[in-house]
Amino acid sequence: AQTVTQSQPEMSVQEAETVTLSCTYDTSENNYYLFWYKQPPSRQMILVIRQEAYKQQNATENRFSVNFQKAAKSFSLKISDSQLGDTAMYFCAFMKLGGSEKLVFGKGTKLTVNP
């Protein structure tokens, strides 16, 4: 079974600065996707970024980028130029390709962006 670990329950950052959220996972699979979801106080789950395991290039989406280290099973999220609207819970998630394609989530990191 796959597991996802987010070792930072809470983090804070000053507005306009950069912050990195950590995620490690355990799997014996070779074909999978990794995701970061954002959950603001509204409770809505919003996809931030995704990474296909077969791609060596790290995914980027505007101010969000990942550092994907497949051998180390590490998938960190970097938020540049942090904004107040980035305040949210962030969840790392793993999805094995084939089968149910369900998501396995980490426990989340609560990020607070301070003005």
Place this chain on the structure above:
Amino acid sequence: DAGITQSPRYKITETGRQVTLMCHQTWSHSYMFWYRQDLGHGLRLIYYSAAADITDKGEVPDGYVVSRSKTENFPLTLESATRSQTSVYFCASRWTGGRDEQFFGPGTRLTVL
């Protein structure tokens, strides 16, 4: 409205009562999922469905029942609610295969007294 909706958004019930949470999606996605979110646990999969009339258990299925007679609907029933089922419940859907993400509903906050 297009998308994935859940009803009710908030529900308070008593121990032992039957409760059904509704989920409806307009995309004709093959897969649908039910997760529960509890403090300190993240989101955990309760049940999922690969297509109409095909369902399977997830990580925490005890005390829950699902059905999927139509592609667009995936109700979750708590047959006899317990306090430990107090949680926020999320429904999600996605296409089969490919790189598509799961799309989440807005969640239902359920309180069992």
